[in-house]
Amino acid sequence: MSLLSVQNVGKAFRTYSAEWKRFARWFGLPLKPSEEHWVLRHISFEINSGEAIGFIGQNGAGKSTLLKIITDTMRPSEGKIQVKGRIAAILELGMGFNPELTGRQNVFHAAGLMGFSADQIQQAMQGIEEFAEIGEYFDTPVRTYSSGMQMRVAFAVATAYRPDILIVDEALSVGDAYFQHKSFDRIMQFRREGTTLLIVSHDTNVIKKLCDRAILLNNGVVIKEGVPEQVMDYYNVLIAQKENATIIQNSNGGRTETIAGTGEAVFSNIVLYNSEGKRAKLIKVGEPVELHFTVTVMKSIDSLVLGCGITDRLGQMMFGTNTWHTGQILKNAKEGDVYIYKVAFVANLGIGSYAVHCSLVENHTHMYKNFEWRDGTLIFEVVNVDKEFFVGCMWNKMHFEIEKK
């Protein structure tokens, strides 16, 4: 059996026309609630030990409810959850901290709330104190702490014992930059030791970087599950999606291309030219290149903005902008018009495979009207031909000077 198995889980919030009906139901009277509001329905997935899963979805998609059900603070209305092992959650750091008590006393209390015995807490106490790194403050009342210090202590307790499943919410940002790194390292260490991570985030990069698999929730159902990059593209499109928009995902040399939009204007051709003006799939580091987008207007529109950018093989945006920001908005595009956008830039990119992301929208964001949206279109390789060896995802000439004293 897998570590965590969620089988056909659903959650309904029930309201009754009168509260006595609710009370009567506890005693087994077969009364019907006046309204059932389903926030989760038919959720099923299996998670194995050592995996990292990202949960994504818009606000109100049901992520928090699902996590509450997994952590057993809320009970599902239907379906079954089976968990093997201990779950810890970094959701509500500092829950139940008493401001009048010292950090140490609060640690004792919080670890007790997690179900640990006095002995176990004593054993872990020193580790917690060292990890929090707040010095003498550890023995002063929590009300004298800064919010960052309180977070440090709270994080240290929450992760004092390696859980089998660790749930990490939104903010992986605990305290200052130094502590963020430290807490992140701890999470990564847990993962290496076999802890399964369940990560909830709106941050595309976090999900792409950390997760093996992503689950996209929308209106209480799982609408997509799979490789993070693919799911995140789908998610981005979902945000942009308007009525009558269609989503197509097709495989494009190992990567998935996602096309969506309402279709008032479409890309009819996308070509990448190298510095010699030839169509190219292989680009040299630092080479000046040009992207040509041919756009056909299918229906007259007031305003047209083209956006484009380059994403790496994990789908992370390297750079990108649009014609709204450059002040080149096309007004009153007529049906049948064809425009060619020529975008010139220097490929100061690190070695690897890249894709073009492009969109046709009405305004500066894709939240308003989204005519066409393409992720993972036009794959090209960047190779190092004439530069010295370098590492990283971008190329930048580094000039060294050595002086002897």
Next chain:
Amino acid sequence: MFGMFRSLWQYRHFVLSSIRNELVSRFARSKLGGLWMIINPLSQVLIYALILSNILSAKLPGIDNKYAYAIYLMAGLLAWNLFSEIISRCLTLFIEQGNLIKKMSFPRITLPAIVIGSCGLNNILLFISMLGIFALLGHQFSLTMLWLIPLTFIVIILALGIGLILGIMNVFLRDIGQAFPIIFQIWFWFTPIVYPENIIPESYRHWLVLNPMYAITNAYHQVLVYNKAPNMDSLINTAAIAVVLALLSLFLFRRASAEMVDVL
């Protein structure tokens, strides 16, 4: 039901540290700290004693200590205080701890356990300070006071039963939290605590049997004022009511705790 107590045992450390923390935070930044918990009921005794002793002292039968009325008051309030403190805390327990209940996974049964522990502790402190006052007033002590141990248990079980039932319903129907203090006030005055039962007209006195707290305050009076063993018959009735209510409350608790999270 059995699982409930097992998880309570697993979380015993949490319960104990919560009770201790409550005590510690009460003392934090206050000179008298937890003493306020005792000063409050004692000042109540003082007020009643000052205002009512002249009216009522003549009617307290069978005791010749001139402070008899004050002792009588203290005995009754010792019982009532424990009773009312547990109930009023249980009444808002789940609402106040709503955030914790919604966001952390832990056995909910620990919450009422903490209430009982901390109210019980207060009651012991109150009792000790009352003993000191008894000594000052020249009142006799005897081993009959050991009766207080089972009596306290009955009060706790009765209060827990009523408090939990109301506390659970209060989550869904907040009117209960508003209405109960009023009912509680009436209940207090319908129980012979401030006045001796013999001032109630003979023809109405048999109604007292319907009040489960009557048997308890009566027993406290017997033990603390008259140094006599309490009347077992009425006490057993009350104990039976207490156990039935407590079982009912635990049953409700099991049924409702899932739904409570949904509406908190």
